[in-house]
Amino acid sequence: MRGWGAALLLVALAVQADERRSGFLDMSPATQAMQRDDSLNPGMLWVLQGEQVWSRPAVAGGPSCAGCHGDAKQAMRGVAARYPAFDAARDRPIDLPQRIAACQQRVQPGAADAEAGLALQAYVAYQSRGLPIAPPDDARLQAPRERGQALWRQRLGQLDLACADCHDALAGRRLGGSPIPQGHPTGYPIYRLEWQNLGTLQRRLRACLTGVRAEPFAAEAPEWVELALYLAWRARGMPLEAPGVRP
């Protein structure tokens, strides 16, 4: 009986896993081809730039990323898959862009710029392409993740909509002409055709908040990371596809 129970549980888990879909699958074949082929994917421009930033000191005579971390292909493999993570120095969880910005500030003060940070993020995330999203098993992340989950279910804005109202309850259906994805953060940073630019998960969430006519959180507000924590946990095990392309 125990064996049967375990088998049933496994089947149930498998079914549950199958129900999760990356937004990639809801895109047109042309946009899918654009993401799949590195010679078409505009996100690769930032990966290329990130590779240069990685190996070049930001200030003359100063250290480069490669100087401390070594070859990104080994050192950064799997890093993007486990962020957001708990930062002991700040006593709160931080996401990958914040981790990179903090490193830039500490080691290369004055040289940190957002453009280089975004390129580095693309380059670091690229090293985890294909790896499953693996949120760390850290008790300190439990409370912020639960706050993120509460935010996900919190109705917001003049339209009085929660994330869950669309991305859990109505995912797979359409809003206007566009498919409603399940909202898994598998491709970040993404090249969004509407933006004609590369953007972070925070930018995407900010666009969602203005979409329901809510006031977005402040730039460094903990809510962004809390939501990202919940989203990473919700998408745990799904493969990363950075840099993703989205319509």
Place this chain on the structure above:
Amino acid sequence: MARSLITLPERVVRGESFRVRTLLQHPMESGFRVGADGRLLPRDIVRRFRCLYNGELVIEAELSPAIAANPFIEFSVRAVDSGSLLFEWSGDNGFAQREQRPLIVA
């Protein structure tokens, strides 16, 4: 300096044609949009793209404001001799970008 992503085969067979893909990082600001302050953003686009194969022009394109950011241009070239392909983009505000790629024809 802008970044570009150029994809072409390293070796090609003489007489056969091969595909070349170019992706250039550029905002392609059309000149018709307004910024956050309500003022018109000045036009900043790539105007011209050229590719020279061993000094001979194989493609030239004139780009317009309706083309999206990070323009992607794909074309075919017939392999004649080993040598190199030179890619040149030029545009508003003195934008100029040159890239060279070697080609081996067997």
